[in-house]
Amino acid sequence: NHIIVTGFGTSGQEAVHELLARGTDPREIVVIDGSEKALELAEAHGCNVLCGDSTRDKTLKDVAIHRARSMIVSAGRDDTSILITLTARHLAPRLPISIVVRNEDNEVPARQAGATTVINPVSFAGLLLAGSTTGEHIADYMADLAASGGRVKLIERAVLPEEIGQPLSAIRTGLGLRVYRGKRPIGFWEEDSRRLQTGDVIIEIAEGDGHGNALPPV
Amino acid sequence: NHIIVTGFGTSGQEAVHELLARGTDPREIVVIDGSEKALELAEAHGCNVLCGDSTRDKTLKDVAIHRARSMIVSAGRDDTSILITLTARHLAPRLPISIVVRNEDNEVPARQAGATTVINPVSFAGLLLAGSTTGEHIADYMADLAASGGRVKLIERAVLPEEIGQPLSAIRTGLGLRVYRGKRPIGFWEEDSRRLQTGDVIIEIAEGDGHGNALPPV
Ligand SMILES: [Ca+2]
Ligand SMILES: [Ca+2]
Numbered sequence: 001n002h003i004i005v006t007g008f009g010t011s012g013q014e015a016v017h018e019l020l021a022r023g024t025d026p027r028e029i030v031v032i033d034g035s036e037k038a039l040e041l042a043e044a045h046g047c048n049v050l051c052g053d054s055t056r057d058k059t060l061k062d063v064a065i066h067r068a069r070s071m072i073v074s075a076g077r078d079d080t081s082i083l084i085t086l087t088a089r090h091l092a093p094r095l096p097i098s099i100v101v102r103n104e105d106n107e108v109p110a111r112q113a114g115a116t117t118v119i120n121p122v123s124f125a126g127l128l129l130a131g132s133t134t135g136e137h138i139a140d141y142m143a144d145l146a147a148s149g150g151r152v153k154l155i156e157r158a159v160l161p162e163e164i165g166q167p168l169s170a171i172r173t174g175l176g177l178r179v180y181r182g183k184r185p186i187g188f189w190e191e192d193s194r195r196l197q198t199g200d201v202i203i204e205i206a207e208g209d210g211h212g213n214a215l216p217p218v
Numbered sequence: 219n220h221i222i223v224t225g226f227g228t229s230g231q232e233a234v235h236e237l238l239a240r241g242t243d244p245r246e247i248v249v250i251d252g253s254e255k256a257l258e259l260a261e262a263h264g265c266n267v268l269c270g271d272s273t274r275d276k277t278l279k280d281v282a283i284h285r286a287r288s289m290i291v292s293a294g295r296d297d298t299s300i301l302i303t304l305t306a307r308h309l310a311p312r313l314p315i316s317i318v319v320r321n322e323d324n325e326v327p328a329r330q331a332g333a334t335t336v337i338n339p340v341s342f343a344g345l346l347l348a349g350s351t352t353g354e355h356i357a358d359y360m361a362d363l364a365a366s367g368g369r370v371k372l373i374e375r376a377v378l379p380e381e382i383g384q385p386l387s388a389i390r391t392g393l394g395l396r397v398y399r400g401k402r403p404i405g406f407w408e409e410d411s412r413r414l415q416t417g418d419v420i421i422e423i424a425e426g427d428g429h430g431n432a433l434p435p436v
Contacts, residue, residue: 003351011344015347098346128335130240137403143342143345145363152396152405156359177370178370
């Protein structure tokens with residue numbers, strides 16, 4: 001029931017940093033990298049480490065991938081990251097796998113390789129840049145939403161028993177944005193959001209943890 | 219009243235792509251780059267182009283920076299981007315300037331140089347990676363929110379006359395998330411959000427434009 005992080009470059013480091021900020025026990029994190037130097041940094045944070053090649057079955061078996069609760073893949077090169085994803089998906093058919101790709105053309109292959117979540121930082125930056133031309137707070141709000149610290153955070157959770165039959169707008173843990181009913185997304189403005197059902201997954205905005213900050217001080 | 223884009227690498231290109239998707243007239247966009255090849259691409263989209271060095275006063279004056287409505291800085295190197303920002307801020311004290319930085323250490327200097335918005339794609343990717351370990355839809359929702367297409371979009375706008383005195387939760391254009399009253403952010407859960415005032419700026423989630431998609435097809 002651990003989190004596997006393959007590749008401890010800048011994205012991998014930022015991810016671990018945020019996991020720790022969210023209260024994840026560093027002993028639940030296993031970092032794999034080919035560089036001893038990168039691993040020293042991970043060890044200094046209290047994470048478990050393994051020096052090895054994550055594209056190999058043996059490496060992933062050595063970190064007990066079949067028992068992991070999720071995996072983060074950010075190997076620095078898209079081809080390597082996609083091969084790691086393929087290898088991992090083969091060994092752990094139901095494992096949530098998040099991958100960073102740098103080239104937009106590799107988003108679809110990454111999903112085909114079995115990634116649950118595909119993140120393209122460059123593409124995201126472009127969206128935020130464009131959004132920032134229509135409002136100076138847009139990018140800051142997005143950063144706050146993505147980080148658990150600060151004033152708000154975006155949460156995904158299962159519907160609570162006491163919420164069944166109630167509207168999404170009535171949840172008391174935050175502001176309800178979207179319901180996933182199976183694979184179908186239902187917006188806050190849609191009729192079907194007025195009656196939550198067993199099995200629904202809710203996306204909501206809740207108050208942030210306050211400590212820490214998504215934004216650098218000015 | 220145009221948008222200046224300095225640097226037409228991948229982030230700059232993605233930003234222009236999204237601006238066009240949002241309905242911005244390409245003739246309102248001026249792209250500056252030192253590479254003729256990059257500019258050919260911008261021209262093919264119908265944008266105005268200028269081959270030059272954006273760290274020079276003359277270049278920015280040539281694109282009438284004093285009349286621009288906003289500026290996007292993504293020069294590929296943080297030192298160059300920060301120098302462009304300093305130059306631009308000197309020439310246009312009130313211009314909204316959004317800058318991409320790659321190194322976290324440069325976020326504060328970028329703000330000190332006068333950037334209104336600082337975007338760090340790597341840091342953002344780390345946040346999204348960490349968030350994705352707690353919910354498979356988090357990163358996709360964030361991408362949908364950032365893009366104008368898809369099911370939802372994040373909007374920043376001035377309060378409407380008919381909303382004055384009403385609560386944030388009663389706005390009819392979308393789901394109200396936050397109010398900026400001067401520089402002070404007020405959350406949807408806070409008492410002060412129950413009575414909108416003249417001069418308030420609202421952050422809301424509205425239905426997306428539908429066409430296009432923040433997510434690649436699977
Ligand atoms: Ca936050
Ligand atoms: Ca959208």
